Amino acid sequence: MTSRFLLLALLGFVTSSARAGDWPQFRGPNSDNKVSGFTVPPAWPKELTQKWKTTVGEGLASPALVGDKVYAFARQGGDELTWCLDAANGSEVWKDKYPAEAVKGPAGGFPGPRSSPAVAGGKVCTFGVGGTVSCLDAATGKVAWRKDTKNKPRFFTSSSPVVADGLFIVDIGSDSKGELTAYDVATGDAKWAWTGDGASYGSPVLAKIGGEQQVVLLTAANLVGVKLADGKLLWKAPLKTGRYQTGTPVVDGDTVICAGSAFTIEKKESEFTAKQLWKAQAPHQYCTPVLKDGRLYGYMGMGKSSKLYCQDAKTGKVLWEDTTTHGECGYVLDAGPVLVATSSDSSMVAFKPSDKELTEVAKYKVSTSPVWSDPILAGSRVFVKDKDAVILWTVE
Numbered sequence: 001m002t003s004r005f006l007l008l009a010l011l012g013f014v015t016s017s018a019r020a021g022d023w024p025q026f027r028g029p030n031s032d033n034k035v036s037g038f039t040v041p042p043a044w045p046k047e048l049t050q051k052w053k054t055t056v057g058e059g060l061a062s063p064a065l066v067g068d069k070v071y072a073f074a075r076q077g078g079d080e081l082t083w084c085l086d087a088a089n090g091s092e093v094w095k096d097k098y099p100a101e102a103v104k105g106p107a108g109g110f111p112g113p114r115s116s117p118a119v120a121g122g123k124v125c126t127f128g129v130g131g132t133v134s135c136l137d138a139a140t141g142k143v144a145w146r147k148d149t150k151n152k153p154r155f156f157t158s159s160s161p162v163v164a165d166g167l168f169i170v171d172i173g174s175d176s177k178g179e180l181t182a183y184d185v186a187t188g189d190a191k192w193a194w195t196g197d198g199a200s201y202g203s204p205v206l207a208k209i210g211g212e213q214q215v216v217l218l219t220a221a222n223l224v225g226v227k228l229a230d231g232k233l234l235w236k237a238p239l240k241t242g243r244y245q246t247g248t249p250v251v252d253g254d255t256v257i258c259a260g261s262a263f264t265i266e267k268k269e270s271e272f273t274a275k276q277l278w279k280a281q282a283p284h285q286y287c288t289p290v291l292k293d294g295r296l297y298g299y300m301g302m303g304k305s306s307k308l309y310c311q312d313a314k315t316g317k318v319l320w321e322d323t324t325t326h327g328e329c330g331y332v333l334d335a336g337p338v339l340v341a342t343s344s345d346s347s348m349v350a351f352k353p354s355d356k357e358l359t360e361v362a363k364y365k366v367s368t369s370p371v372w373s374d375p376i377l378a379g380s381r382v383f384v385k386d387k388d389a390v391i392l393w394t395v396e
Helices: 003-011
Strands: 050-057 064-066 069-074 079-086 090-100 117-122 123-129 133-135 143-148 162-164 166-171 178-184 189-192 205-209 212-218 222-227 231-239 250-252 256-257 261-268 271-279 290-291 294-302 307-312 318-321 331-335 340-344 346-352 359-364 376-378 380-383 390-392
Touching: 003 271, 050 307, 064 117, 079 133, 090 133, 117 162, 123 166, 143 205, 162 205, 178 212, 189 231, 189 261, 205 250, 222 261, 222 271, 250 290, 290 331, 294 318, 294 331, 346 390
Parallel strands: none
Antiparallel strands: 050 390, 064 069, 069 079, 079 090, 117 123, 123 133, 133 143, 162 166, 166 178, 178 189, 205 212, 212 222, 222 231, 250 256, 256 261, 261 271, 290 294, 294 307, 307 318, 331 340, 340 346, 346 359, 376 380, 380 390
């Protein structure tokens, strides 16, 4: 272990070393919706127990959990706010706010932030709807640095950042000119920026492919792998997913799956190539599936409705699809012996992993308003962000 890696690990910049139960960024420590530390009950209760509910403002951003603090990013009036809440009782520890651009046009129905906060190294990093990048002290809320990039895609930002090796990596820019940028978390200096394509609405993930640490991202027109150390383009595969480029990549070894297509990433000497493995059923545009035991579980459909489904990750073959209709946005989390799915219809469903059929073990209503965010499962706790509040439920 190098001295630099040891220092970063001690500071909390190496996300894979997150404590069990921590959920420091969108889709968890490794951006894959795999949960560690959730206590699956021997018998699921008839109802969940609500412990607290704290109004934070509008937005689709998923919360983050680190230690005994919950971090949320939302909008109230003309301001975007970052909140730090006590995970035990929902009380405010601190909040920061700044004036934010109004969301207008076709995206005006969703005025709040869609990009989820990322927490590492004692800092909280956010990406506002109009392109404002902020980094705050996680303990006090004091602004470490803030940058208004004055740039955004047509429907405003939706890409969530990742933090690795002391870098805050975010896909900024417009539809025609994106800048996948790695900021130094401590100083805000841009360490590198890759500008080879327009920005998308999906989020970057980290992966080690061919022995190289990479940032993998769906852009406005391509699926790409960029070297984490310096932002050099390693490989690129053309991929258009329809009207919106919303997919977040799922990485399985040297295979990258995104929006209904799978690519094998091969390395010969120092060169990478991407070869399409399959193209098949795509998930709903507002859903990225979870990978478990060689199968993808997610929501499929179009428009304002979706259904849970299971797909072979090696071939793309759909193994089953459920008949129950859910909302237009949803997430599935791998909680070990069960999968847990939430949807914008405010439902939460626990079901058994299977390649045969959906076997539901529990179903709950977790809000009276739509839930577009990724939930957090930790111990017996379920944290949910609905239209304007963070809610803690417990499985008792």
